Amino acid sequence: MVSLIINGTAHDFDVEPDTPLLWAIREQAGLTGTKYGCGVGQCGACTVHVDGAAVRSCTLPVSAVEPGQKIVTIEGLSPDGSHPVQKAWVALDVPQCGYCQSGQIMAAVALLQDNPRPSDEDINAGMANICRCGTYNRIRAAIRLVAEGGETSRG
Amino acid sequence: MEIAHGPSRRGFLAGAAAAAGGLALGFHVPFPASAAAQTAPGTSQSAASAPEINAWVVVRPDETVVVRIGRVEMGQGTLTGLAQLVAEELDCDWARVTTEYPTPGQNVARNRVWGNFQTAGSRGIRDSQDYMRKGGGAARQMLIQAAADGWGVPAAECSTSAGVITHGPSGRTTTYGKVAAAAATLQPPAEVQLKDPRDWKIAGKPLPRLDTADKTTGRQVYSMDVKLPGMVHAAIRDCPVFGGKVKSFDAAQVQGMPGVQRVVAVGETGVAVVADTWWRAKSALDALSVEWDEGPNAGISSASIAEMLREGLDAKEAFVGNQAGDVRAAIAGAAKLVEAEYGYPYQHHATMEPMNATALFTGDRCEVWTSTQNAEAALATTADAAGLPIPQCEVHRTILGGGFGRRATSHDYVRQAVLIARQMPGTPVKLIWSREEDMLHGRYHPVTQCRMVGALDAQGNVTGLHMRISGQSILAAVNPQALQGGRDPATFQGLNPGGTEGVLGYSIPNLLIDHAMRNPPVPPGFWRGVNNNQNALYLESFIDEMAHAAGQDPLEFRRRLLVNHPKHLAVLNAVAERAGWGKPAPEGVFRGLAQHMGYGSYVAACAEVSVSDEGKLRIHRIVAATDCGHAVNPQQIAAQIEGSFAYGLSALLHGEITLKGGRVEQENFDSYPVMLMDEMPKVESIVMPSGGFWGGVGEPTIFVAAPAVLNAIFAATGKRIRKVPLTTADLRRA
Ligand code: FES
Ligand code: FES
Numbered sequence: 001m002v003s004l005i006i007n008g009t010a011h012d013f014d015v016e017p018d019t020p021l022l023w024a025i026r027e028q029a030g031l032t033g034t035k036y037g038c039g040v041g042q043c044g045a046c047t048v049h050v051d052g053a054a055v056r057s058c059t060l061p062v063s064a065v066e067p068g069q070k071i072v073t074i075e076g077l078s079p080d081g082s083h084p085v086q087k088a089w090v091a092l093d094v095p096q097c098g099y100c101q102s103g104q105i106m107a108a109v110a111l112l113q114d115n116p117r118p119s120d121e122d123i124n125a126g127m128a129n130i131c132r133c134g135t136y137n138r139i140r141a142a143i144r145l146v147a148e149g150g151e152t153s154r155g
Numbered sequence: 156m157e158i159a160h161g162p163s164r165r166g167f168l169a170g171a172a173a174a175a176g177g178l179a180l181g182f183h184v185p186f187p188a189s190a191a192a193q194t195a196p197g198t199s200q201s202a203a204s205a206p207e208i209n210a211w212v213v214v215r216p217d218e219t220v221v222v223r224i225g226r227v228e229m230g231q232g233t234l235t236g237l238a239q240l241v242a243e244e245l246d247c248d249w250a251r252v253t254t255e256y257p258t259p260g261q262n263v264a265r266n267r268v269w270g271n272f273q274t275a276g277s278r279g280i281r282d283s284q285d286y287m288r289k290g291g292g293a294a295r296q297m298l299i300q301a302a303a304d305g306w307g308v309p310a311a312e313c314s315t316s317a318g319v320i321t322h323g324p325s326g327r328t329t330t331y332g333k334v335a336a337a338a339a340t341l342q343p344p345a346e347v348q349l350k351d352p353r354d355w356k357i358a359g360k361p362l363p364r365l366d367t368a369d370k371t372t373g374r375q376v377y378s379m380d381v382k383l384p385g386m387v388h389a390a391i392r393d394c395p396v397f398g399g400k401v402k403s404f405d406a407a408q409v410q411g412m413p414g415v416q417r418v419v420a421v422g423e424t425g426v427a428v429v430a431d432t433w434w435r436a437k438s439a440l441d442a443l444s445v446e447w448d449e450g451p452n453a454g455i456s457s458a459s460i461a462e463m464l465r466e467g468l469d470a471k472e473a474f475v476g477n478q479a480g481d482v483r484a485a486i487a488g489a490a491k492l493v494e495a496e497y498g499y500p501y502q503h504h505a506t507m508e509p510m511n512a513t514a515l516f517t518g519d520r521c522e523v524w525t526s527t528q529n530a531e532a533a534l535a536t537t538a539d540a541a542g543l544p545i546p547q548c549e550v551h552r553t554i555l556g557g558g559f560g561r562r563a564t565s566h567d568y569v570r571q572a573v574l575i576a577r578q579m580p581g582t583p584v585k586l587i588w589s590r591e592e593d594m595l596h597g598r599y600h601p602v603t604q605c606r607m608v609g610a611l612d613a614q615g616n617v618t619g620l621h622m623r624i625s626g627q628s629i630l631a632a633v634n635p636q637a638l639q640g641g642r643d644p645a646t647f648q649g650l651n652p653g654g655t656e657g658v659l660g661y662s663i664p665n666l667l668i669d670h671a672m673r674n675p676p677v678p679p680g681f682w683r684g685v686n687n688n689q690n691a692l693y694l695e696s697f698i699d700e701m702a703h704a705a706g707q708d709p710l711e712f713r714r715r716l717l718v719n720h721p722k723h724l725a726v727l728n729a730v731a732e733r734a735g736w737g738k739p740a741p742e743g744v745f746r747g748l749a750q751h752m753g754y755g756s757y758v759a760a761c762a763e764v765s766v767s768d769e770g771k772l773r774i775h776r777i778v779a780a781t782d783c784g785h786a787v788n789p790q791q792i793a794a795q796i797e798g799s800f801a802y803g804l805s806a807l808l809h810g811e812i813t814l815k816g817g818r819v820e821q822e823n824f825d826s827y828p829v830m831l832m833d834e835m836p837k838v839e840s841i842v843m844p845s846g847g848f849w850g851g852v853g854e855p856t857i858f859v860a861a862p863a864v865l866n867a868i869f870a871a872t873g874k875r876i877r878k879v880p881l882t883t884a885d886l887r888r889a
Pocket of ligand 2: 095096097098099100101130131132133134135230507556557
């Protein structure tokens with residue numbers, strides 16, 4: 001039995017301790033906004049926040065989550081898609097297929113929390129998530145839009 | 156069963172012929188509205204209870220308009236673009252437009268009223284725009300007629316605007332929602348006048364996509380996310396050696412592991428573990444040892460394939476794709492000969508969402524939920540694997556987490572899901588491929604080599620060109636019926652003497668483009684851009700080589716050869732002008748050009764790169780021009796141009812699938828790296844629709860990505876790179 005706090009709700013899950021957090025989120029908590037892309041920490045599709053830090057949940061066994069640590073998934077970012085990063089994503093029509101975008105958004109939120117005014121180099125370094133549709137330039141533009149505080153007027 | 160020649164294809168032709176009085180497909184309405192589409196995960200609520208004006212348009216009493224989409228959305232924006240075209244002719248309120256996918260079963264049952272579901276070849280919009288616009292226009296006329304009948308006035312006195320119908324002389328108004336039920340009972344008009352694209356108000360505009368919001372909240376349901384009551388999960392391992400089979404496995408080894416329900420054979424080639432969760436299924440599968448019968452291809456390697464192709468470069472026999480004059484005489488009489496050999500490797504699609512499908516088999520019915528670029532082909536595969544007639548099967552589509560061609564021709568993942576579900580009647584089974592399984596069982600971009608021989612006269616004019624391609628045919632593997640006397644016409648994409656799809660822009664008096672087909676036992680598939688990718692890379696690199704051999708500017712050299720093809724020339728001129736060709740570039744930055752025509756569109760690019768003393772490449776900027784005839788949503792075309800560059804440059808910089816022992820050596824993104832944000836150049840797109848034709852936009856700019864960069868690398872370093880990818884290339888200045 002593993003206890004996890006996901007999006008503010010405490011859950012007890014009957015899973016093996018080596019189960020990756022990703023699969024506990026998707027299969028036990030039923031939150032499918034967090035995606036499986038590679039399972040080896042390469043793509044970032046599974047990015048969630050653990051105590052505010054971006055974490056690739058596919059390589060984090062649930063046993064490594066400390067009691068009391070707060071996990072936030074894309075579903076918990078805002079109740080209605082109103083987080084400034086989500087609004088910037090909508091304002092610039094960032095997603096194509098969209099499959100990578102939960103992870104991109106979670107990575108971007110963490111990046112902006114650490115560095116509210118990132119340079120393009122900071123963004124490149126902080127956003128190592130794969131997007132096979134190639135939305136990179138719009139992602140970068142959306143992050144800049146948030147950094148410049150422009151998402152509210154344009155979103 | 157393969158696409159385009161199965162029973163459903165014949166059904167389509169019969170359905171088209173049956174459409175009364177030569178009416179366009181879109182408003183042939185054989186069944187009443189009650190047969191309307193049902194809800195599938197990932198699409199809007201069913202419009203079943205609201206009046207269907209015709210197959211394409213449903214208007215609800217609350218004024219919402221549901222546009223039915225036969226093609227599929229995989230990120231390329233087709234869903235929004237097609238809805239814009241229908242809404243334009245319907246003249247409804249864009250803010251109230253939603254979309255819905257009909258199922259392939261409904262399409263079959265209704266004589267393929269929604270036409271072809273296949274979404275590939277950059278055809279999503281260009282091949283359905285005519286009948287869908289007519290569907291929208293017909294619905295508008297029927298709504299007007301219903302209002303006019305109600306008022307007892309001539310329809311000609313009524314006009315529409317944003318879903319409101321006005322009777323001019325009396326000033327009375329009503330809305331689409333109010334007359335929809337009456338309109339649904341009317342006969343469709345015999346003729347529909349389509350708007351002049353110059354008068355478009357909804358189409359042609361850079362509108363936001365309809366499907367963005369849910370993709371930012373995690374609410375978008377991909378087939379990976381489908382949930383059904385009582386569903387179990389399957390992980391699979393198929394023989395990693397192409398053509399091999401399962402020899403044995405010991406189910407008892409993992410039977411007792413947590414959550415495991417079944418360990419089953421999947422056809423002759425695979426083994427699956429079924430468990431209560433996918434992670435448990437995968438953990439058990441990882442613990443299961445399987446003995447393989449590796450079959451006849453166990454000796455295949457990248458080296459043996461390269462040798463097979465090399466032989467083709469010299470072969471006497473080859474299929475001809477384009478021919479003029481006497482190339483051998485031109486080569487024999489050349490003042491200067493230019494020769495070079497190129498190669499393009501296997502590439503993997505690496506869609507972000509690995510292959511997956513959910514199947515429910517109940518003995519006399521089989522239903523599948525999946526990501527597919529061709530739901531009708533997926534339905535045929537389902538029926539075949541289930542051993543049931545097509546009318547007893549159904550496929551529910553979701554939005555795709557990437558397609559790029561992988562989900563277009565091969566529904567191996569659907570077949571496997573059904574084969575597993577057949578062994579557990581009544582239980583829905585979701586099969587998910589691990590990324591490793593996905594990497595090992597792709598439908599790879601075909602491998603080719605090319606030898607170029609160019610003849611120049613004393614003034615540096617091109618007098619002859621022989622382009623010999625040796626390598627794999629996609630059609631020979633996926634649709635052999637489409638071969639013409641053994642020749643694969645698709646290998647000559649963008650090199651054709653005429654037609655509307657992909658014409659060679661250069662006029663060369665003595666020309667031979669031929670193909671020595673060599674088919675290694677590695678399954679090929681359509682990979683975004685398809686054969687245009689290597690054809691453009693080979694030709695545009697070599698044109699550059701000839702320009703330099705002739706001591707001429709690559710732009711001027713191309714311009715002279717393009718005199719007979721003004722549209723090819725126009726996009727080239729556009730990028731040259733915007734990039735500032737001929738003017739000094741920023742310090743240390745060098746430019747390269749490329750142009751090509753494919754999928755009915757004309758594209759060109761100018762790349763700006765720098766190469767450090769250590770040989771490190773940076774791609775700073777790409778200026779890209781596209782003439783796609785009509786531009787339905789310019790901001791989405793720009794998105795496709797950017798995405799095409801990311802995909803094409805990823806292949807150029809990193810992409811290579813290699814083989815050893817008959818199996819693919821790469822297993823995940825650590826061994827098959829793809830482009831990340833730090834390598835993505837700034838992209839400036841010039842969308843320049845010249846009107847009068849409909850070209851595709853999902854793929855075309857990918858063709859010019861790699862050659863423009865390679866030509867810029869030559870300008871920067873004096874080094875001509877003739878092999879993809881650049882991973883092992885030494886780019887330090889020559
Ligand atoms: S799924 Fe976790 S990094 Fe790819
Ligand atoms: S939007 Fe498709 S992978 Fe990023």
